[in-house]
Amino acid sequence: MADPIRVRFAPSPTGSLHVGHAHTALFNWLFARHHGGTFILRIEDTDEVRSTEESVSAIYEGLRWLGLDWDEGPDIGGPHAPYIQSERLDVYEEHYRKLLESGRAYYCYCSPEELEERREIMRARGLPPRYDNRCRSLSDAQRAAFEAEGRKPAVRFRMKDHGSTVIRDLIRGDMPYDNSLIGDLIIRKTSGFPTYHFSVVVDDHLMDVTHVIRGEDHISNTVPHLQLMEAFGFEPPRHAHLGLLMGPDRTKLSSRHGATDLAAYRRMGMLPQTMANFLALLGWSTGDDEEILSIGGIVERFDLDRVSKAPSVFDFGKCEFINGQHIRLASLEQLLDIAVPMLAEAGLLEATPSADDRVWVGRVIDLMRDRMRTVGVLTDWGRYFFTDEYEFEERAREKWLRKPETADTLDALAEALEALPDWTVEAIEGAVRNVAEQRGIGGGKAIHPCRAAVTGTTVGPSLFHLLELLPHATVVGRLRLVAEMCRAGAFDEPGPTLGE
């Protein structure tokens, strides 16, 4: 039997959790869960200037929200703790020493400025801007001279000069790479921190990672990683490089393309199951025609053999569509938990509504959910449920509210509805249709002006059902007020709100 699968998501905490990283995390997690393996979270905070605590929190929060739980990680520990690289410096020291002793690593005294300068010159000459390996064979005297200048050395790994390194990729097959193309790279910065290339290799090995699943932007990095592993005598993990996520202009997805933090999608009312579903479909497919899947359904079907090589464009429209589908499938409780804070934020609801109010909001959601694509639209499309301060859209004004007969129709509706003893859907529908009949007009001629008056718009859920959810007196009051506004010509100008 094969060794148990162990994968990791290893983000650097230098900002919010990007959807591209969420995508990588998801694929690792799905792979682990499908195969009953272990999913490890490791924080790669070796960029000592850009790493922040807030970013670590954002990563935890983002992953938890998406539903990705980890079996080992900084917060919960595990057999290979710590899982934060800045706390593993002693481990790395030990490993530099091995390389230094075996001659595969050496001290380099070149300053970043000097290196940059030389790269510029090489570029200007049309040469590859790689390091010239000049510190490889420093004499003791030269080293002493640099030290005397007060220079602090970095440690470089001695790459192979000849031959080729073959990357064996589960998704792409074998990819040979010419060794002579890459210069020796820094593995320990002057600051004492490791570079990514070094810590990733050491930790993946020490943490028994069996599969490294990451973005294709890491393909060429794999070459030094492989050489490092070989120098240490580590058995390399299996690699799988995923196609990148791109913006509509087909460049790597970035903030230029709009929202790239996972959190932004949460704020606009995307459900976590939507993001998992949508992200899973970017670069992976089920093989059958089903696309709307639960997380469990994805775990069940997921495997690397159905992952495609090509990069994929993040299509926001499709993401919204999938969200609409999941909104219909979601529990009312979940939708309420998302909607209530949004409504409160918009000033349409108290931050902690009473139990009765919550039930009522739930009824509003149930009425609207079939046509919503994000929960966020509730504060817009559903505004009239929560406040009298809603606008009258141009279509509503033009089609109904400016019509000379509308004022009388609305008054008649107000009167008929006011007289109702029971405020039920059936009673409301009966009254509205009755008014139409008495006035000798079709049902629509009563229904549409009524909707326009009470909601300010021409579209929405069943009129009778939405009226029922509004307080009896509110509906009657709005009808009377709008009738007045019609007579006063208030709808000739754009955008009045009720009573203006």
Next chain:
RNA sequence: GGGCCCAUAGUCUAGAGGUUAGGACUCCGCUCUUUCAAGGCGGCAGCGCGGGUUCGAUUCCCGCUGGGCCUACCA
């Protein structure tokens, strides 16, 4: 510049040496309904180009083109 990766409609994708190239989003039309922003039905639209291999390639190979990524004391 160099290296590497990728290539089925605008987008996400399925697919096989011979298929009417399948599904989904978007868009358009029709339809149901009190309205659509929902539902139903239908439609537009695709194998990047050029060579091979083959009886036959969109599928396999090569080249080209296009796009992407990497080329840091960032990860």
